Amino acid sequence: MSAPPEPAVPASHADAVLAIRGLDKRFGGVRAVADLDLDIGHGERVSVIGPNGAGKSTLFNVIAGDHRPTGGRIVMFGTDITGESTRKRAHRGLARTFQTSKLFSTLTVGDNLYLALCGRPGSVRRLRNANRDRARRARAAEFAERVGLGERLRTEVGELSHGEQRQLELVMALATQPRLLMLDEPAAGLSPAERGGLMDVLTSLDRDVTLLLIEHDMDIALVVGERVVVMADGEKVLEGGPDTVRSSDLVRRIYLGGAPDGR
Amino acid sequence: MGDEDGRLVVDGLNVYYDRVHVLQDVGFEVGAEPVAMVGRNGMGKTTLAKALLGLVPAASGSVRFGGQELLGASPYKIVKAGIGYVPQGRRIWPSLSTHEHLVMVGAKAGSRWTVDTVYDVFPRLAERRDVSGANLSGGEQQMLAIARALLTNPRLLVMDEPSEGLAPAIVEHLASTLRSLVDEGQSVFLVEQNLRFATELGDHILVMVNGRIATDLRSEELLADEEKQNLYLGVA
Amino acid sequence: QSDEGDEADMGSPDMDAPGEENGEDGDGEGTDAGDAEGEPIVIGRISALEGPYAAGAEDGERGVEMVLEEFDHEVAGRPIEVIVESSDTTPETAVDRARKLVEQDGVNLIHGPLSGAEGEALASYAHDTEHVTIVDAASGASTTTLSDPAPNYFRWHSEGAMWTAPLGPHVIDELGYERVATLAEDYAFPHAQVGGFLEGFCEAGGELASTHWVPLGESDYSSVIASIPDDIDAIFVALGGSDAVDFLSQAIDFGLEKPIIGGSLLVGSDVLESEGRVRENVEGIVTSMVYPPSSADVYEWQDFVQRYQEMFPDEGFETPSNFAILYYNSFKSLLLGIEEAGGVVEEDDGESLRAAMSEMSWESPIGPLELNENRQAETDVFISEVVENDGELTTELREVAEQVEQPDTPWERLDECPS
């Protein structure tokens, strides 16, 4: 816990969801996240974009607690959580998806969602018959319905196609009713039609939920994201509204390439 | 069909998972012109790609390449016959470093693709030479998967959603690289979700719906016709 | 004719008298009273055909075979039917097999087992099944007949402590070794062997330098050898089977130059006939054994050896092992007992058979056999020495200790002279 010189964390304003100061993550010689500051307020929608290997997923992993940072502090909902376990962060209302789906592949779609609903401590009676838990089962079915998996509640997840798994990945996070939702490339692997559905889900998200989104599809990243953070080589190179980013030469050069609108 | 040289001819292909009939009488051809396949999630595109490579058993049908029947052959023989494969989900080997991936697949000296030429196309990989495959970023892994396939110096390249997870600039770079390969005479069969990328590369677009090929269009046709897009792909 | 039968019948259950009808498989409760005349008499046998003693057990089977031939597969006018169950020398398996014999095959007579722990387990099982008479085949743990002996458990050979008891005085008086170390595995049978040896040895004025208890199943003795003190006259080693082979060859490798005196299993046929460097080192080892060297001219022993060699010219050992003679003696005792009881076995739950066996005595190839009040025989012990004869290793008799008595209590693991 003896972290190097601690950057001062500003006295959090009441509605700060996330305040990150001087965050650093090294893997051997690679500095995946470098001295990063980031503030996110209540109900904000923030997109994170950047070239491959910029450190976006690593940033998520550090915020979620899967990786210990090599430097810096993270304050979430007004509490310093830098050393806290993944589990405790989840209890605080953090939910995330993984860039490569991490699902319970030998369980059914329904059971996957049911487990997502039972994650937080509280009213769950862990030793009751799970099949009798009508209320949660119904909620699980609702969530499956939202991505068109309503008919496949009893299908084993390992048998879903790639895109279907990506969609389940998304609702797993939604089902925990998070206060802070972090999505790592939710549109990857989705067909254009399903992307439409994803947009619907994202735009209809409750305003109480704060959203942090990594996405390479600019039609989503720059439409859903009200603020965009551009990363490159672990650093934050630009931050601003979608239009600023769209018109930035830097972003075009390092990320978007010739075409004016990504995909 | 006298000159099947370098042509992929698929005919009446049927694949089941258990009793689920996933591919139903699929037939198409890929010649010099690149062909792309689109379709919604779960329609059977990946299954088709795997069946071509011998990675899923087919119940019936035929897959001929350069006049040679490949259905039933081992994957390695199919690759030897000249088909390269970029799998969906990348399938990198975590035990190997980036460089080891390329060295292992190897390439005969003097071939079109060697470890060095691949590094030229994907400089990012050269920077990550000694990083374990598992620790590459998603996009880096995707590049590696493509590079790996190129190193087998295939006559036909089968790619399953190669643009997934790639930054727009890289996608563009990839598209132009592939385009120039096509111009050099490389055959390509591409499964894609990214309509732009698919239409840019594929002259022909096949649309897969529920395990059948619903239609075969020229890419301009599909691009121009919103109604068709809506009908087949659900793009509103 | 018998040659062919032996191998084939080894593991199979029914060794019927040739030409006799198969009769019943001992079904029902097996206690059908009434006219037993001509009914086959069913004997269940538990032999260690699996596990580390398989070779010994197989030789034991040859002993049984000899008895059967002697009796022409018939006792007291009833054909003998044998059901062999194989154990792996663990007590659990032995009891499981015994249960199967008693409960499914309905036998009233059990012959077996081979190892000490099995013997103990069966002796305690005997308490539960009073109508069954158990005759021990070759096991040597002391407690079996010492602590709470079962009235239906009979042992026609002496036990571990008795086998080594006469060796102590012999070592001092005849060999002049006054200070020894002991090396043995750490479980009941070697405890008894060391205990038996030390009792006589210390009483005769001997001095114990150190004891080395090796964990069961260890085959590397090199470091133990390194820690044996230098100022001793000899080392007493109670190991057997492959452990003995390993110890003896490592003793050469690591330059253990002290004379070796041995427990009863140290130089069995398996050691003498095993290949390798062991041969160089065994000459001169003095051991106390339950049976005489093949050359010894005692009792009817020579006849026995000859008959063994005639019956098993190829597959057997060159000379019978201890298991052959122990199985022979015990099985023959059982048959003699049945004869004595007039073939009455089932009707009275074995009462008359037990009475007969407790009373009877007979001359076995290795000396007179008779039971004490614990139904435990007190037999002769043969102190022998390994000698080389025309390049062949054999044992030679040094002394016969007659009718060694059973101690009062079983020996525990000793680390100093017993008081």
Next chain:
Amino acid sequence: MDQILTIGLNGLTVASLYFLVASGLTLIFGMMRIVNLAHGAFYLLGGYVAFSVLQGTESWSLGLLAALAAVGAVGVVMHQVLLRAIEHEDMRVALVTIGVSLILADQLLVYYGGVAHSVVPPDFLSGGMELGVAGIVYPRYRIFVLGLAILVGIALWLFISRTRFGMIIRAGVDDRDMVSATGINVRVVFAAVFFIGSALAGLAGAVGAGAFSLAPGTDVEYLLYSLIVVIVGGMGSIPGAAIGALLVGLVSQFALGYTPAVASIVTFALMIGVLAVRPQGLLGRTA
């Protein structure tokens, strides 16, 4: 003093034998993710083959070679016939090898009986040699085992980390279908690995039978030892196996020399201790 030295040397040489046995196990595991629990039975088989050939031909080195080849072949047959179809199910594969081990050991018992067998080394390897330290005379054969172990260790390490063959195998473990889909015939490659790994068990058996006799039960003993060695060092790592063997050899020998009563416990305690601190073994990889 010279007692400590002798015991230390014992530890070292016993460790060499453990390493020889364990290297085959760890090789197969490291490259194919297969835990071959018939490895102990292979050891036994190797010893018996060497014994029989030595009996027949009077040639010790021929016996060693025969053990190597025969056990390697048995390994390949087992792999091709029983394991190949279920190769990707690690647990099932391990269980099948337990079955094979039961059958093989039991059949060897039928054939060779329960008598102890040993493979007598040739004259130039028997007897003791002066070490020139504290006047210790040490068995020549054990020094030979030590040398052999070092040789095998170095060869294996180079083979795995430096050759393309090694890469193919490592990749094949991660995702076999994908290796196949780059035009490599994985089947042949895997068969070769199985041959080498099994042959090492056979060699170890033939060599080990010169120091410790073979008998029913030897198989389980060596299986357990090699598993402990490999687990302590980290599955799949050749240097790990070397370190594991050293630790196990030294600890067990010193325990045997000084507190024999607990000797059987210490090796297990050692392993539990190591796993408590490093669940993946000393040199095992987490990622």
Next chain:
Amino acid sequence: MTGPDLVARDPRRNSPPDADSRRGWRRIFEGSKGAGIIAAAVLLLVAFPFVVPQPQFWVVSIAIRSLWLGVVALSLIWLARNTGMLSLGQMTFFAVAGYTVGVLTTQNDVPYVVSIPAGILLATAVGAVVALIAVRTQGVYFLMLTLAVSQLLYFLVLNAATLTRGYQGISNITRPEPFGLSLDNRNVFYFLALAIAAGAFALCWYVSRTPFGLALRGIRDSPERMRALGYNVYLYRMLAFTFAAFIAAVSGALAFFYHGGITPGAIDLLRSIDVLIVSVLGGINSLWGAFAGALGLTMLQNFAQAGWIPMRRVTLTGVVFVVVLLFFRGGIVDLPRQLREYGRTGRRAWNGWRGRDLGGDRPASGRDGDGTRPERVAVGSKLSPPGRSGPQIDDGTRSTRTGER
């Protein structure tokens, strides 16, 4: 997210309808059929001691033995199925319970009412302690650690002779007489064992269906995700291991009275492997498998020797084990289905086999059973060390064995 009609998913390609749609008479019929089978089974089990020809043998040597052996195997199967941890150490807890009861009662005159619960409790506590280390390991490491613990106990018991009577073990006990019914009576013992086995089974079955049980399976598939959802992965795995130790301990107490004591032989390596064989033989994917396998092995051990099959017992056990693993992957409980499958695809499988011989690597066209790529790992776990599917690997690697993800 529904698209236009043409694109709507083809119902034929969906999985079977879920339970809700299975209403009406079909549901009732299926329910009664299930109840019928259960009733018949109960009847058979209750009548068993009174209808068999040689009750002493069939009830004691076969039935009761299968019951207690089944309960240990049950603990193994439950753990493997729900957590993917394959334990070779269940006999440890079995023996701790047995020895505790034995030492307390035979050497310290503690009444059984105290010593039996004490034994089970102590064994469970030992389970919890072992769990502290064991659940941190995975795959073979776990297998070996549990094995090491049982070997350690084996040698401890051998050496602590003053307490455990070493190699001889504890024997010659008097069996308790609960409510004046002597356990020496085989029928009393049988029904007691039956009740305990049924209780243990019901408990295991129930726990599997609770959110707790479901969470265990979630952890087996993806511990990272479970953490991200807010579960305490370590604690869950520990509790699961401890629960399994408890079940094994119950069996240990039962077997103690069956054998009339306990010896170190009860926990040697071969017994631990026996438990594994039982589990596989019966079918490691089903809790019933424990009892089916126990019955199977007991019969095998009793009748192989009877000369019905011309093969040594150990060899025969090995052969049966391998055949079951390769060709009857679901074990005995899955036998009917498997045989039907073979019947149906017999011809295809035959062709497939030949096809594979010719075609090399390529899986044959028949699925399942004939060795083609099955979709699920039998035990639900991987022997690989943490590295392969460990928490750090984040991309594309887990697809290896579960197919496309």
